Amino acid sequence: MTGAPAGLRRALAIFGAFAVVYFFSALLRAVTATLAPVFSAELGLAAGQLGLLAGAYFLGFALMQLPLGSALDRWGPRRVLLAFLAVAVLGCAAFAAAGTLPQLLLARLLIGVGVSACLMAPLTCFRHHFSAGAQLRANSWMLMTGSLGMLASTVPVQWLLPVLGWRGLFVAVAICLAVAMAGVALLVPRDAPAAQAAGGAGQAGGYRQVFSHPAFLRVAPLGFFAYGGLIALQSLWIGPWLTQVGGRTPAQAAQGLFLVNLAMLAAFFCWGLVMPRLIRAGWAGERLIARVWPVGVLLLGGIVWLGPQAGAVAWALWCVCTSVVSLSQPAVAQVFPAALAGRALSAFNLVIFSGVFVLQWGIGLGIDALRAAGWGVVPAYQAAFAGFAVACLLSFLWLHACRRRQADAPAWQAAR
Template sequence: MNFLPRRTALVLFLAFAIAYFFSALLRGITATLAPVLTADFALNSRDLGLLAGGYFLGFAIMQLPLGQWLDRHGPKKVLVYFAGAAVLGCVAFSLATGFAELLAARVLCGVGVSACLMAPLTAFRRWLEPMQQLRANSWMLMTGSLGMVAATLPVQWLMPVVGWRPLFWGLALLIALSSLLIAWQVPAWGAVEAGEEADAPRAGYADVWRHPYFRRMMPIGFFNYGGMVAMQTLWAGPWMIQVTGNTPLQAATGLFFINVAMLCTFWSWGMLTPWLMRRRLLQVDRLIAWGLPLSFAVLAMIIVAGEKAGAGAWAVFCVSCTFVSLAQPAVGMAFPAPLAGRALSAYNLVLFAGVFMVQWGIGLAVDAFAAAGLSTVGAFQAAMSVFLVLSMASYAWFLLARSHNQAAHAPS
């Protein structure tokens, strides 16, 4: 397999990273806009969870066809076409006059940016060495965290100046410009080497779903990884406002520091993973097994603390969940390169279906517990307790299932 020179790989990474930055900003903006959208459209917790989850629903429903298109047509062509849908989604969101229109536009936004991470990961699997793949994956997530940072205080500051609708006009323009950069800088999807072509598996999604390592990673992807994103992109904000008693500006400030913490964490993973690989110390399964229980302890403390658990506690929770982010590149390396797009997209479907279900499910649970007579604080605590139990059950499955993946235990 021919790997790209370092300089070309850097340009490739930056082109993809700019597009992913805007997709992450679009993902996280709902948490900051939650108070104004709730007021403008009279949303309850169930509606707010569904609206935020609509992005991930659109994201999820495109993953299976996306994987086939990435393997067949390559990242550049697929990402440029999908960006057009994201532009339309942003324009539609800015023009919405009711909840149904908001939700449809949010789903379209999710469809449009659904290739912004999978396209670069597919390219990295084909064009970068294994050590570079893990670093590039972590730094793409760092770029996403930077986009999430931009979705907090900067958005909060701009809101009184321009309003939330013009913000989406600007996002539409910036996403269009980033797609032009992709078209200019990303190499064409050339034919694979003759040997790789001959050895390419005559396989599809059925082979991906049946893979024992993929099955092992599914529950933690759905509940643990998906739950981390659900908290980061939505429920940490309403918790700080409705449970902790923060103002919208204080909550946006809290979200800002949560996402700065995530940015620093993913940058650290990007620096650390190549060092671990060189010393044959990187064992993904072992790191997840040792590290993920920290998130359960932190979430339990948040639930018990209630009103006293603010942005700092949620930042520690999200950071402690990042061990599970190592699963995504490990899943990609468990499959041959010609099947990487489908494997990564299938796993991304699991992740973002989890985000959608956790975001909406917590909203449903909060409303249900409140209807049963619990206070607002008690309803949030009960909903988070259900999420904690499901996360721990997923971790138990991960420990008990067999791996069958050498990429998770040693460098390729």
């Protein structure tokens, strides 16, 4: 968008409308980590059931990504986001009224479906209206807003629980989402007919182009294991680690999660500040990921080794170092023409959130299986998290090997 004051005000209004919606989307994503002790005590959920309940959100999220991408390119971010948010409001109300695990799972699935456009819609809009540097900055600051939502899902939720209860909390979020929908309707512009016509062209072939592209294939394992794992742990398993491995109380775990999410908020704010300058200096997203990833893997290995001694500070450091993988998403979108932006973003998001679902549930199943085999709580958690660390290492080695084989490939030159 232009740098004129009117253009800047319009850009800020668009960003603000999207940011409010994404705030509540991230809160809904992460709140199960804070509510895990409540669900375990009130509903008697085992680790696998808890992972399934949290993962149902991401299953609904992942199932919608391919149709969502086509819809965004065909009908535009504003109209699609409003339709999906109506489903999210219904899902929150259903979750508040649910009395059994199947009902909770269905409601959580609806919530995931409803908020599945809360990041893809703004990123698609930014791809159409913002420059490359501004896209990366806006992407990082959207993720910062998400971190703020995840921050609100920790200690503030603990404060509200005695007043509202977990059911009242979901009713309140449903009301807030309905208000946020009004902001989107008022502030986000309708896409121009030309953009919609371009987006509607080549619907059938669009995803073939995306999934077969070397840039997409190169980062797909990274998106599934590293990016998906970051979200899986931040939105669920760090909380149980702090309580069951580290021996913290639920209140202390909520404080630890607050620290983790505060660190992530700061990290995304800093990425937003520095990325336009780094791009001008020749540091594209993939190049930064390749340089920073060893630190995150080593930190994760150290956390597994330390076990009960690894607290919130260690997890915050790991999350900050791993946050570099977030740069892969807007870089993928920039590889493709604007008419394919929604499908490119949603295809990569499908990979990410499929990873979140598999890892959230898989880690829980692994812990339950090891416990059933006679392992103690701490060794079971350590073994399950060690398996995740190995998967992350392999995904980064795949990226490194592909970079060596395709050093002169044009896929990421557009982002450099």
